[in-house]
Amino acid sequence: MTHHFGSRVHAALEARGQLCAGIDPHVGLLHEWGLDDDVAGLERFALTATEALAPVCSVVKPQSAFYERFGSRGVAVLERVIATAREAGALVLLDVKRGDIGSTTEAYADAYLDPASPLAADAVTASPYLGFGSLDPMVDAARKHGAGVFVLALTSNKEGPEVQHATTPGGQSVAALMLDHLRSLNTGATPLGSFGAVVGATVGAPDRSHDWDLAINGPLLAPGYGAQGGTVDDLRRIFGSTAAHVLASTSRGLLRHGPDAGGLAAAARQANDELTVLRAG
């Protein structure tokens, strides 16, 4: 059996650093790169970025929406991005933020986590806001296939707190409850569990009004580093002793260094260097 995702991501963080490269072909970036907003432009952009970034990053994160907007031909480009990144030795976290009733979640799990699927990735992002248990089929599929699931806990957008800071009937915040669920899924896993949390680089350092515990024994995806304003110092403050398990994710902040492949790779190397301070805790 292949190593479970937690051990693969742990090894990748050690070997390649803590940067997660988002491959998000925004229309504005296509134009900045001198490309048209069509399938040919998408393909050129996405494959150039993946070929440049996947060899120097532990994790590559394509956001599915930017491919889906071109229909089936865009999804075919996404399949190539996934294959190209994996061939270059990067783990692929497919950002789809899926969540539905359990029987439908099972179909999403088949689509993204079963190696027999053309869209199979190493891990996927999921939304627990139909109830954490609605994600059980994804959890089961991840265990079966050695894949990972990153569950939204504290998102980087300003609208997140109205849901995530709300108080549950048990008296804790919704975010804290999601993190508790993840901690139980990861119990006993070494060196790291396969069930990650999404905690934005913009959520602010914990204070007395916050009741969440980020020590979930799993990877922590921190989008919002870069273009949304999150810095390495923010990451240190937010994650504290769990900072070594952070995947600092940036899309536009990196992609604006293209289309030159050397410029893209150099920006990724520089970010990985900057992020080494997170290992100090």
Ligand SMILES: O=C(O)c1cc(=O)[nH]c(=O)n1[C@@H]1O[C@H](COP(=O)(O)O)[C@@H](O)[C@H]1O
């Ligand atoms: O799950 C995500 O990746 C995600 C969660 C979150 O809370 N905030 C967030 O920005 N993201 C994604 O992370 C990426 C951020 O892109 P940039 O702002 O360009 O670095 C996008 O693909 C978002 O969809």
